[in-house]
Amino acid sequence: MLDMAEEKDLQSTVKPKVTLRDVHVHYGDVHAVNGIDLDLYSDKVTALIGPSGCGKSTLLRCLNRMNDTIPDCRVDGEILLDGKNIYDAKIDVVQLRARVGMVFQKPNPFPKSIYDNVAYGPRIHGIAADRTSLDEIVESSLEKAGLWQEVKDRLDDSGIALSGGQQQRLCIARAIAVSPEVILMDEPCSALDPIATAKVEALIDELSGRYAIVIVTHSMQQAARVSQKTVFFHLGEMIEQGDTTQIFTAPREERTRDYITGRFG
Amino acid sequence: MTDYQPFEHEQDDTGVDWNSPEMQARLHRRNIGDRFFRFVGFFAVTASAFFLVFLLGNIAQKGASGFLQTSIEIDVAFDADILPDPTNLEKDAFAAAVAQVNMQYLIRQALTNRFPEVTGRRDTTRLTRLLSSGARAQLRDIVIKNPELIGTTHRVSLLASDEIDQVVKGNTDVSVDEANRKLTDMELGWLQSLESEGRVTKDLHTRFLTSGDSREPELVGVWGAVAGSGLTLLVTLLTAFPIGVFAAIYLEEFAPKNRFTDIVEININNLAAVPSIVFGLLGLAVFLGLMGMARSAPLVGGLTLALLTLPTIIISARSAIAAVPPSIRDAARGLGASPMQVAFHHVVPLAMPGIMTGTIIGMARALGESAPLLMIGMVAFIVDVPASINDPATVLPVQIFIWADSPERAFIEKTSAAIMVLLFFLITMNGLAIWLRQKFERNW
DSSP: OOOHHHHEEEEEHSSSEEEEEEEEETTTTEEEEEEEEEOOOTOEEEEESSSSSSSSSHHHHTTTTTTGGGEEEEEEEEEEETTTESSTSSSSHHHHHHHHHEOOSSSSOSBBBBHHHHHHHHHHHHSSSSHHHHHHHHHHHHHHHHHHHHHHHOOTTBBBGGHHHHHHHHHHHHHHHOOOEEEEEESSSTTTHHHHHHHHEHHHHHHHSSEEEEEEEEEEHHHHHHHHHHEETTTEEEEEEEEEHHHHSOSHHHHHHHTTTTTTO | OHHHHHOOOOOSSSOOOOOOOOHHHHHHHHHHHHHHHHHHHHHHHHHHHHHHHHHHHHHHHHGGGGEEEEEEEEEOOOOOTTTGGGGGSOOOHHHHHHHHSSSHHHHHHHHHHHHTTTOOOHHHHHHTTTBBBTTTHHHHHHHHHHHGGGGGGEEEEEEEEEHHHHHTTTTSSSTTGGSSSSSSSHHHHHHHHHHHHEEEEEOOOOOHHOOOSSSSSSGOOSSSHHHHHHHHHHHHHHHHHHHHHHHHIIIIIOOOHHHHHHHHHHHHHHHHTTTHHHHHHHHIIIIIIIIITTTOOOOHHHHHHHHHHHHHHHHHHHHHHSSSHHHHHHHHHTTTTOOIIIIIIHHHHHHHHHHHHHHHHHHHHTOOOOOOHTTTTTTSSSOOOSSSSSSOHHHHHHHHHHTOOOOOTHHHHHHHHHHHHHHHHHHHHHHHHHHHHHHHHHOO
């Protein structure tokens, strides 16, 4: 059935933004991710679902090499961004992370002003030429994150003074500010209340056309609401991938069906 | 698709009887235990508070009079025949000429005028010993400052000797047999006579805070030691702070976690527990022996104390850095910040309050340290206030040690007064640390 999915992908004329080929991840002796082949597309939201400890977050963190700092983590196989292996020695990890942004499980704004939070990325990468263009980047990023109206009068307030949902949208704005091509989201709503979750989900939907978004989630409903493609993991292996509607209405695998109907997980 | 079923609770008949006598007895025992522990804890706190108050009270009670000093007013005839004529002399030349004059003679004249019944060399010497040996210099300064006094007789206030001072303050018991005390009945009679005229005064002794050490208790000051401590701590801060903080940043943020860094970490922790005198030996061997630096100088003292403070600073800085939530590092890394940008833009600023608190605590420890400085010769008797880090100097704790070791009774209050000065600086530094911690403490 994996072959079928691949064939289907090959048929599409759009080139995948990120391609994973036979990716294995080891933490010391633990084989956390076992031979993943996956394509991610620029105009799609891909949801990674699966029970806790199935390796979906690990795989996500491989995509911008956030696992580099974990001492005994080893990544094998190929992860290609626009056809170039991101684990190649020639790849500069600093630049890679500018191209592949990340939003974390717990909102983690810097304890600085709202403005500085968004401006930090452009500043360290030297994206803005002067103060005016930096102002523009900050405004447009906050605008895209749907936060501009709420914070435009208090850009100098601390980012940690915002509510949880606002903080998470600030983090998304911060990620967008460096114009990434891929945005990785690691359970971005798990620390938020339902109303804030709804806002963030609406935002993901809004952003979906412009960036390749990969979202790890524990919520089936969320995967069903925001994603176009869904990948189901179990015990480090990819069990099934396909269009979200297909996964949720007609899963091919029994384990997928059991998981999405809540029989295990 | 929900096949959720509520958990079934089994009703068991072997339920607990919360009202049984055993249960009541157990509850009672627990409450007694609670009360007992609360009492013991309260007792412990009260006892330590009592000891602290006793200690501080004792020092304050003994030391407070150390800031006062007895002076005796005498009518000095500024004899124009002996003193130089200021009218045709430059200021410096006049001062030099005044310095040549035997002021002791003027003092003796003034005292024998007041007590004409005193004759004979021995008694006259006794009489002049009512005043401090520093009275000559005092009188000289008065003449230099007020040349118009020459040719007149003027009442001036001069420092009393330390023994007179102790009698006036009531620290010396004068009821004991004459043979067993330093002052004879005759001298006490003179003192009484002067007191009855209101010529004996106790004034705030600014000299104690502005001058250096002396052999005479009434002439000593802590300023030499305070300046020595200040210069020493400056050297300590300027070396230990950057080295310690950079070491902590490297170990926490950059160093690979392997056997070598583990050993380094264990050794740093062990160094923090090494007796301070060992650091003194190290300083003696390296800075004096190997590098041949100046003995007794704040430079060497500061470097030695820096060795002592380094582990404290590294340990506190490391824990402050480790306390910065990893999510902040993730956020910065996720935006493409390089490891150095992560450390210096985010981690270090957030850890700074903790680092500063640790540094101040380490500095306070260095300020109170005397043992390592004994090894590098900072225990010397130094009268001059040090002006640079290469001048011979002593520090407050060593000064206290020297005074405590001196036999004169008047040094008891000087020792306590110096302890009060040291405590003042320690409390100020700790207060600063607490203030910094509260001002910059963050909650994530």
